[in-house]
Amino acid sequence: MNPMSGTTTLAQKNKIKQIVSKLPESQLFFTEYSGHATKIAQQAVREGIATVVAIGGDGTVNEVGKGLIGSNTSLGIIPIGSGNGLARHLKIPLKIEKAIQFVMSQPAVLMDVCFLNDIPFFCTAGVGFDAEVAHEFAKQNSRGLKTYARMALKSFRTYKSETFQIDNEDKTVFAITFANATQYGNNAMISPKSKIDDGLIEMVLLKPFPFGAAPIIGVRLFRGTLPNSRYIETQTSENFSLKAKKDFLIHYDGEPHQLSTNELSISIKKQSLKVVGNV
CATH class of the missing domain: 3.40.50.10330 (Probable inorganic polyphosphate/atp-NAD kinase; domain 1)
Structure with missing residues (x-):
């Protein structure tokens, strides 16, 4: 405990x-x-x-x-x-x-x-805006959705989209999430169709978007309709690779972590954990 x-x-x-x-x-x-x-x-x-x-x-x-x-x-x-x-x-x-x-x-x-380099994760992991928010959230004395929302708003005002090399293709994105499960937590459904026993990873790209689109994206996130947004691109595979211009700040299952590398390999180990629950 x-x-x-x-x-x-x-x-x-x-x-x-x-x-x-x-x-x-x-x-x-x-x-x-x-x-x-x-x-x-x-x-x-x-x-x-x-x-x-x-x-x-x-x-x-x-x-x-x-x-x-x-x-x-x-x-x-x-x-x-x-x-x-x-x-x-x-x-x-x-x-x-x-x-x-x-x-x-x-x-x-x-x-x-799933693994981000050698770091295992069970729900989601990612880079970009979400990692920045997780980093700020970890510094706070209070927890919960309200604190997270406050940190997200604070980070949104200053965060700039980044260009990553994704499987040898340059893409400018606001955030990248690798999903094993459907959500971050609090029913924020970043990848509503993900299954944790199908041997596949969903990579969800959130493209740069205007400030006015943020409330709609937020509503879609909690309604489970985010894939319908024009600012979302989803790819499915057993592995992905990323490169950045600087060392990666990541989050995995909500925990922030600063890496000392600008290269990421995302992989999956099929049905390798016994868990009490309904898949």
């Missing part, structure tokens, strides 16, 4: 602790630093544990999940983050008691895992 996740109150987190403490054959660990959840998950695999449950947001889910790739240990999710993108895609209840019941009762299924 990530004690710092999302907008969940201290009382709600204490409630989770009380419920979990009463469950048979369960043990609750609290993450203490970045990467700690991955180490806990890897130890669980070595011990032959059936399921490791990530209690947190998409960042915590990513940390736990990367320690379980290719193993027989399943990933469970109790979503208490800001966006909960993977949980929403998997139709996991957002209410704590129902989420716990879901994890305890549902079978595990296999899902794909």
Whole structure:
């Protein structure tokens, strides 16, 4: 459990602790630093544990999940983050008691895992405007959709579209998203037709657009009709390659990260993670 996740109150987190403490054959660990959840998950695999449950947001889910790739240990999710993108895609209840019941009762299924260079991601990853917003959002003391929207508006005023070499073709774009799942989180559907068990990645290009089009694009994002926009181009493949004029600032499952390379390779490992959910 990530004690710092999302907008969940201290009382709600204490409630989770009380419920979990009463469950048979369960043990609750609290993450203490970045990467700690991955180490806990890897130890669980070595011990032959059936399921490791990530209690947190998409960042915590990513940390736990990367320690379980290719193993027989399943990933469970109790979503208490800001966006909960993977949980929403998997139709996991957002209410704590129902989420716990879901994890305890549902079978595990296999899902794909995508990689941005050697960094695994389960929902989305990308470069451009979204990465800038994720970088600013990570600096804030408060979480949630309102804070994210405020950072997006702030970044929108100053961000300039960039030119990337995409599979050896130069394209000027506002943002590029690589989607394994349908959404970023909060039901912001960047790639409504994505499936996490089809062995394919959707690359969604958001082209430069006038300021007046921003509200319409935002509405389409949450209504699941973004692919209908003239400013959207979607390509589907098992791999993509990108080059930039400077080292990439990326986001993966909502987490910002500065790379020390201007080259990206995006790939997929088919059905390589067991997860409790509905694909």
